[in-house]
Amino acid sequence: MKTYTCVLLSLIITFVASAQNLPSQKMTVFIDSLMGKMTLEEKIGQLNLVTPGSDIPTGSVVSKGVEDKIRNGNVGGMFGVIGVDKIRNAQTLAIKDSRLHIPLIFGSDVIHGYKTTFPIPLALSCSWDMKLIEASSRAAAIESSADGLSWVFSPMVDIARDPRWGRVAEGAGEDPYLGSLVAKAMIKGYQNNNHFDNTAVLACVKHFALYGAAESGREYNTTDMSAVRMYNEYLPPYKAAVDAGSASVMSSFNDINGLPATGNHWLLTDLLRKQWGFKGFVVSDYTAVNEMTAHGMGNLQTVSTLALKAGMDMDMVGEGYLTTLSKSLKEGKVTLKDIDLACHRILEAKYKLGLFANPYKYLDADRASKEVLSPNKKALAKTLAEHSCVLLKNAQQTLPLQQTGTIALIGPLANDKMNMLGTWSVSGNYKFAIPVLEGLKNNVGNSVKIVYAKGANISDDSGFIKKANVFAEEITTDRKPPEVLLQEAVQAAQQADVIVAVVGESANMSGESSSRSDIGLPECQQKMIEALAHLGKPLVLVVMCGRPLTIEKEVSEASAVLVTWHAGQEAGNAIADVLFGKYNPSGKLSITFPKNVGQVPIYYNHKNTGRPYIPNESSKFKSDYLDVSNEPLFPFGFGLSYTNFNYSKPTLSKTEIKSNEKLTIKVTVTNTGNYDGEETVQLYTRQMMGSITRPVKELKDFQKVFIKKGDSKEVAFTLSTEDLQFYNNNLKRVFEPGNYKIFIGTNSNDVTESDCVFLQ
Ligand code: NOJ
Numbered sequence: 074m075k076t077y078t079c080v081l082l083s084l085i086i087t088f089v090a091s092a093q094n095l096p097s098q099k100m101t102v103f104i105d106s107l108m109g110k111m112t113l114e115e116k117i118g119q120l121n122l123v124t125p126g127s128d129i130p131t132g133s134v135v136s137k138g139v140e141d142k143i144r145n146g147n148v149g150g151m152f153g154v155i156g157v158d159k160i161r162n163a164q165t166l167a168i169k170d171s172r173l174h175i176p177l178i179f180g181s182d183v184i185h186g187y188k189t190t191f192p193i194p195l196a197l198s199c200s201w202d203m204k205l206i207e208a209s210s211r212a213a214a215i216e217s218s219a220d221g222l223s224w225v226f227s228p229m230v231d232i233a234r235d236p237r238w239g240r241v242a243e244g245a246g247e248d249p250y251l252g253s254l255v256a257k258a259m260i261k262g263y264q265n266n267n268h269f270d271n272t273a274v275l276a277c278v279k280h281f282a283l284y285g286a287a288e289s290g291r292e293y294n295t296t297d298m299s300a301v302r303m304y305n306e307y308l309p310p311y312k313a314a315v316d317a318g319s320a321s322v323m324s325s326f327n328d329i330n331g332l333p334a335t336g337n338h339w340l341l342t343d344l345l346r347k348q349w350g351f352k353g354f355v356v357s358d359y360t361a362v363n364e365m366t367a368h369g370m371g372n373l374q375t376v377s378t379l380a381l382k383a384g385m386d387m388d389m390v391g392e393g394y395l396t397t398l399s400k401s402l403k404e405g406k407v408t409l410k411d412i413d414l415a416c417h418r419i420l421e422a423k424y425k426l427g428l429f430a431n432p433y434k435y436l437d438a439d440r441a442s443k444e445v446l447s448p449n450k451k452a453l454a455k456t457l458a459e460h461s462c463v464l465l466k467n468a469q470q471t472l473p474l475q476q477t478g479t480i481a482l483i484g485p486l487a488n489d490k491m492n493m494l495g496t497w498s499v500s501g502n503y504k505f506a507i508p509v510l511e512g513l514k515n516n517v518g519n520s521v522k523i524v525y526a527k528g529a530n531i532s533d534d535s536g537f538i539k540k541a542n543v544f545a546e547e548i549t550t551d552r553k554p555p556e557v558l559l560q561e562a563v564q565a566a567q568q569a570d571v572i573v574a575v576v577g578e579s580a581n582m583s584g585e586s587s588s589r590s591d592i593g594l595p596e597c598q599q600k601m602i603e604a605l606a607h608l609g610k611p612l613v614l615v616v617m618c619g620r621p622l623t624i625e626k627e628v629s630e631a632s633a634v635l636v637t638w639h640a641g642q643e644a645g646n647a648i649a650d651v652l653f654g655k656y657n658p659s660g661k662l663s664i665t666f667p668k669n670v671g672q673v674p675i676y677y678n679h680k681n682t683g684r685p686y687i688p689n690e691s692s693k694f695k696s697d698y699l700d701v702s703n704e705p706l707f708p709f710g711f712g713l714s715y716t717n718f719n720y721s722k723p724t725l726s727k728t729e730i731k732s733n734e735k736l737t738i739k740v741t742v743t744n745t746g747n748y749d750g751e752e753t754v755q756l757y758t759r760q761m762m763g764s765i766t767r768p769v770k771e772l773k774d775f776q777k778v779f780i781k782k783g784d785s786k787e788v789a790f791t792l793s794t795e796d797l798q799f800y801n802n803n804l805k806r807v808f809e810p811g812n813y814k815i816f817i818g819t820n821s822n823d824v825t826e827s828d829c830v831f832l833q
Contacts, residue, residue, distance in 0.1 A: 159221075474653055491506075
């Protein structure tokens with residue numbers, strides 16, 4: 074009986090396994106047979122990604138003669154082509170006019186929403202709400218796929234600890250654990266949990282790798298890093314995206330320890346494919362193959378060879394592959410196997426999308442008219458914006474605002490549509506954006522008198538404005554001289570009960586190629602805030618930005634400070650809801666705010682050093698500064714609510730934990746204030762002694778809970794030895810027994826600590 078059951082079981086297992094293998098076998102047979110018919114040129118053509126340049130290019134070249142190239146089978150995919158009609162035209166060229174009728178894939182930078190524009194990714198990560206983040210990428214996938222796209226260049230998961238780098242705006246901040254959860258949630262949303270119906274698109278995790286660690290926060294700059302730091306601190310989010318099934322990976326512009334990422338065999342093959350088991354295809358960043366020449370890696374033929382050999386499958390825009398690979402093959406510098414492998418991977422992606430079965434799968438004008446800018450996406454944009462705001466200060470409960478009296482709404486961003494969407498909203502239309510003035514009026518109608526004055530330009534520095542405004546005039550200069558603007562603002566403020574000043578960065582002051590060495594507010598805005606503060610009235614600062622700003626002085630001058638980031642098209646409505654208390658802010662910083670640029674790079678999970686800094690102690694020979702404390706302006710995880718949350722002392726299920734046991738940590742959080750609200754309870758650990766130096770704190774888990782005023786909630790976390798693992802000096806993932814500290818709190822700084830021992 075026993076033998077019979079075993080045989081039956083093994084038969085069932087074999088059957089299930091072969092049934093699961095069937096689709097992939099079928100795919101391989103199909104692609105092998107197609108590739109059998111392809112010429113060398115057609116195979117190389119599949120590795121070519123072009124953009125006709127009708128939209129914003131991010132390099133100095135755009136593709137030429139695209140239509141002929143499609144007909145000749147010299148193109149594998151396109152990006153920057155927007156809308157069902159244009160995409161249908163291009164797809165029809167490939168299907169009807171190219172010899173083998175191979176469909177194209179159509180990509181785009183869908184970074185924070187598609188046409189419906191959501192808050193910038195850094196803002197979204199401050200929600201610490203993975204369901205909402207997944208909903209944002211799901212909605213973006215539904216909308217962009219309805220408009221003909223099958224591939225999005227997102228998520229950007231580069232860990233960033235240096236806010237001088239403008240692209241911190243595009244990522245999820247500084248923490249590997251939070252960043253990994255965000256990466257996973259976004260992949261799930263884009264790829265519809267890897268169920269490739271016509272609402273799912275291929276995700277592309279970028280920029281692989283370590284782009285966020287560019288020296289001095291300067292764009293495209295060098296990264297040089299120990300392997301241990303890479304594995305523990307920078308690589309986890311990329312790996313999480315690969316584990317979640319990301320169909321593609323984009324290589325980064327930077328070099329890594331002396332070798333550009335785009336030609337880095339260790340990175341693109343040994344790590345990505347062999348260690349992590351990545352099965353999709355790798356695309357270069359914009360002309361990144363060609364740029365290896367400027368990196369000093371050789372001429373176009375040499376760098377194209379280097380990239381292909383490294384495992385880089387698709388060449389974005391530069392056409393190094395298209396123009397040199399057949400020569401390199403003749404000269405024996407690459408093999409046909411190298412080219413076949415890359416071609417196979419790209420055809421597999423098309424197959425998985427279902428484009429061979431139906432090349433027009435994503436081209437349904439009815440779907441587009443229903444899904445693009447639909448009311449439910451607009452509603453989601455508002456919800457996301459509300460959840461992304463971080464309340465940094467609220468003295469004397471200045472916020473929420475009363476719905477009576479007079480509000481002076483002041484500031485260069487108070488009535489500005491252009492800058493609401495934020496960086497990388499290539500398909501968004503600023504005309505749909507709601508500025509704060511409109512949002513306040515929508516919210517309270519005539520019950521509040523609103524007097525508006527611009528007060529200042531975003532910047533008065535003409536050299537800076539010229540550089541920032543290359544693509545669009547996002548920083549405008551008012552016809553009125555600065556003194557007049559300021560005078561008008563003071564006059565408006567004098568009539569009011571409360572002043573709301575909307576200040577910050579224009580959209581183009583952050584994002585790609587927008588590094589800043591001074592991350593303060595522009596001088597004219599600082600002056601405006603100073604003048605308003607002198608009036609002695611309650612002053613609320615609404616700060617729109619794409620990065621942490623050094624605003625210590627402005628924070629001290631204001632009664633309340635709300636960071637909204639660039640909040641997307643529903644900015645004004647969402648901000649009004651938050652200001653009037655219709656939504657109680659719940660965002661927590663996913664990135665540290667420094668006091669000054671000299672503290673940068675600054676991050677909560679730093680090492681202790683041998684001479685650790687002691688707060689409030691002035692002694693010599695410590696790891697500190699003479700002119701500023703080590704504390705940030707606002708730490709990672711920080712964010713207030715209109716209500717107060719009181720934490721009980723955490724209890725540990727035991728203080729000695731055996732290796733097969735789990736530790737449970739419980740804390741009761743009580744809402745002691747006057748509003749219902751959400752709190753993100755955070756759990757950090759510290760390994761007190763290790764085989765290598767370990768961070769002073771590491772985020773291990775968090776829970777966002779809604780608690781009604783007066784109510785309490787018990788929040789329980791479990792920790793196992795697996796959660797305490799890290800990469801040791803041999804790059805082995807290990808758990809090391811010993812003493813640990815467990816921290817529970819409302820942010821990375823305000824925590825209660827407990828001790829415990831994890832045994833072998
Ligand atoms: C350059 C950027 O680095 C990348 O993020 C983007 O996806 C490509 N350009 C394509 O626009």
